[in-house]
Amino acid sequence: MTLTPHPSPSRVTTATGLELTFRPLASADIEVVMALEKQVQSHPWRRSSYDDCLTGRHHCWLAEHRGQLVGFVVVTWAAGDAELLNIAVAPNRQRQGVGQALLDLMLAQVKPFASMVFLEVRVSNHSAIAFYEREQFFELGQRPNYYPTARGREDALILARQL
């Protein structure tokens, strides 16, 4: 299903006073988005995963502060369920409410199409797990050896949240 985004650009001010503008990913953004992700992910996505956001297979929104990319979120949905595929905030903008604002935006966008949101997260990613728990996600189970690591594999937690 094709997304009909909220009127763009949309703006929020986070609880810490950071002014954010949101807009959907465009082709020209992909290099900058990949550069941000490389700063915060041990195994960042390939370009083809971002290309899928331009075809309507996935949906990606960027958060900018004064014209600078500070974070992004990627989601997909089908048959009443949504999956949060990726979310990242630039290191110098973490703990300032950007992740929460991106999650709120994503939840508002998928709400017409889904009643549950699922995601996977590395068991070692304690900061993301704390973030999701604070945002009312709960643990559904685990996927053993789901993610590659520098030394082998690690399990994923499966989290979910009702909309």
Ligand SMILES: CC(C)(COP(=O)(O)OP(=O)(O)OC[C@H]1O[C@@H](n2cnc3c(N)ncnc32)[C@H](O)[C@@H]1OP(=O)(O)O)[C@@H](O)C(=O)NCCC(=O)NCCS
């Ligand atoms: C997870 C991530 C997106 C959170 O983004 P953020 O903008 O820093 O999060 P927020 O500022 O909106 O945090 C909201 C709340 O989540 C919790 N939280 C966020 N980061 C946390 C951390 N490192 N440790 C503990 N709790 C944390 C806190 O309760 C926080 O509220 P508080 O700052 O008032 O205490 C960010 O840490 C990130 O980009 N991580 C690297 C990429 C990643 O792991 N993505 C998830 C893949 S599954």
